[in-house]
Amino acid sequence: EPEVTQTPSHQVTQMGQEVILRCVPISNHLYFYWYRQILGQKVEFLVSFYNNEISEKSEIFDDQFSVERPDGSNFTLKIRSTKLEDSAMYFCASRAVWELFFGEGSRLTVL
Amino acid sequence: SQQGEEDPQALSIQEGENATMNCSYKTSINNLQWYRQNSGRGLVHLILIRSNEREKHSGRLRVTLDTSKKSSSLLITASRAADTASYFCATDGDGGFKTIFGAGTRLFVKA
Numbered sequence: 001e002p003e004v005t006q007t008p009s010h011q012v013t014q015m016g017q018e019v020i021l022r023c024v025p026i027s028n029h030l031y032f033y034w035y036r037q038i039l040g041q042k043v044e045f046l047v048s049f050y051n052n053e054i055s056e057k058s059e060i061f062d063d064q065f066s067v068e069r070p071d072g073s074n075f076t077l078k079i080r081s082t083k084l085e086d087s088a089m090y091f092c093a094s095r096a097v098w099e100l101f102f103g104e105g106s107r108l109t110v111l
Numbered sequence: 112s113q114q115g116e117e118d119p120q121a122l123s124i125q126e127g128e129n130a131t132m133n134c135s136y137k138t139s140i141n142n143l144q145w146y147r148q149n150s151g152r153g154l155v156h157l158i159l160i161r162s163n164e165r166e167k168h169s170g171r172l173r174v175t176l177d178t179s180k181k182s183s184s185l186l187i188t189a190s191r192a193a194d195t196a197s198y199f200c201a202t203d204g205d206g207g208f209k210t211i212f213g214a215g216t217r218l219f220v221k222a
Contacts, residue, residue: 004153033210043154043199043212055208091153098142098203100210102153 002026006092006103014111016081021106023075023092032075033093033100034067036060043091049075082110117200121217130187132216134200135180143176144201145185146212154199154212157185192222 005024013019025032034046047057047067054067064080075094079086087110093100117134124130136143142161146154160167160176160183167174173186187194197215 031208035212042214043148045209045211048208048210050208058209089151093154098144098159098207099156100144100146100154100201102155104153105151 002101004092004094004101004103006090006106008106009104010107010109012109012111013082015084019079019082019086019108021077021079021090021092021108023077023094023103024073025075025092025094026096026101027073029094029096029101031055031095032067032069033095034077035091035093035102036088037091037105038088046077046090079108082108084110086110117198117213117216119216120214121219123219123221124190126190126192126220126222128190128220130190130194130218130220132185132198132200132218134183134185134213136183136200136202136213137181138202140178140202141207142203143174143183144203144210145172145174145183146199146201148197148199148215150196157198187218190218190220192220194218195220 007022032049036044045058047061048055066078068076089105091105092103144159145157148154158169160174171188176183197217199212199215201212
């Protein structure tokens with residue numbers, strides 16, 4: 001069964017460092033998303049991406065965040081200068097119609 | 112905001128009992144979805160109900176939608192220990208590019 005894959009599964013970084021989280025969405029999906037979940041809390045929408053551009057972003061998705069689809073398969077989230085409060089699980093999701101398919105997440109720990 | 116908000120926040124029941132979770136939202140929707148998340152894992156889609164539907168079934172799941180009250184409920188019948196997870200409702204809002212999740216209900220089913 002096709003699945004969304006995310007790498008790395010866990011990344012530890014120092015505050016102020018840049019981080020890139022990678023996702024390979026399901027191949028025939030056209031809509032891509034990043035969500036964030038701080039431990040035990042709600043799943044927060046960050047950004048959606050369609051037709052090679054951002055379609056929606058939340059107030060969390062400020063200038064330190066960026067997304068890119070560098071080739072036909074990868075979808076990346078970059079955090080330019082990480083802060084302690086960026087520590088969270090980051091989930092990538094993709095969809096063809098309405099149902100979102102999620103990856104298993106990348107756990108980011110900022111020290 | 113348009114978020115779905117679930118209640119209760121946590122629910123503990125015995126195996127074999129039914130579990131009911133409720134969700135309220137604020138804006139108009141095209142559809143409402145329910146997802147499940149096992150601890151630390153990605154979310155998994157359970158069921159989608161369209162705004163013109165009032166009730167939908169899938170196996171042991173029954174979802175209702177009341178657009179006049181902007182609310183939905185998820186009923187899991189004959190619960191099993193394996194149903195222990197967090198359950199989230201999600202709404203698409205206008206435009207459909209911003210699927211927003213509620214805070215979730217943590218369900219614990221005791222064997």
